[in-house]
Amino acid sequence: MDNTAHIIGELNKTGQVEVIKKTTSFKGYFQVDSYRFRHTLFAGGMSEEIPREIFERGHAAAVLPFDHKTGEIILIEQFRPGAYAASQDPWLLEVVAGIIEENENPEDLTHREAMEEAGCTLGRLKKIGTFLMTPGGSSETITLFCGEILHHEKKESYGLDHEGEDIRTHTMKAEQGFELLVEGKITNAITAIALQWLELNQTSLTSVWSNETQNA
Structure with a gap:
């Protein structure tokens, strides 16, 4: 397997995300959602709980x-x-x-x-x-x-x-x-x-x- 094929194979591996909580912090012309989540780690197992705000402006x-x-x-x-x-x-x-x-x-x-x-x-x-x-x-x-x-x-x-x-x-x-x-x-x-x-x-x-x- 060449290096490019190896990289593509690695990218195609699907991780998992566990959403613990999601709330809408702000909603106006745009929207901001607050997440608390965990995700799988490259080394195995799950991450600690991570808080993030996501800006929602549509596609x-x-x-x-x-x-x-x-x-x-x-x-x-x-x-x-x-x-x-x-x-x-x-x-x-x-x-x-x-x-x-x-x-x-x-x-x-x-x-x-x-x-x-x-x-x-x-x-x-x-x-x-x-x-x-x-x-x-x-x-x-x-x-x-x-x-x-x-x-x-x-x-x-x-x-x-x-x-x-x-x-x-x-x-x-x-x-x-x-x-x-x-x-x-x-x-x-x-x-x-x-x-x-x-x-x-x-x-x-x-x-x-x-x-x-x-x-x-």
Whole structure:
């Protein structure tokens, strides 16, 4: 067995978690749940009782709009209070993203948010993956896509007024996005993942979407 297969085998071993108590400590726009639990140890046996608070903000989906015909992408810019609280520049360059609502799937959310946040009509979606953002303290996952740009309605700003959104778009060649990442101008993790994925897969994705269009 090679080392990679050994590692995968180890990862596939299922541990056990015993939840002793779970309560909701706070419920507002977001929710915080308090857990007391034990879990199996790598050396065998069970851990001592561990108290933790988990931030519940729902699950999200995100998309990097990409025009395979021109090689252009769309990034959005908006104010983020979490970045401000972390003493970072709070106006972040990001991919389009939003919280998945009840009875909504990630694909539908992606199309809806692309229109709301960027005036962008999407066609085909290529799923990149589903990622835990801060698993040490939050249950949030983000399902990430690369989305085909069919049309971009250009306006000065986008977003929903009742949600306090003030968003503008930046259309650029994909290579410019890669350069922004290298220069440290992209500080949003899921955006960094999306740009790195596209840098690795732009040629193959362009080929697939172009061939599908020709054969349609």
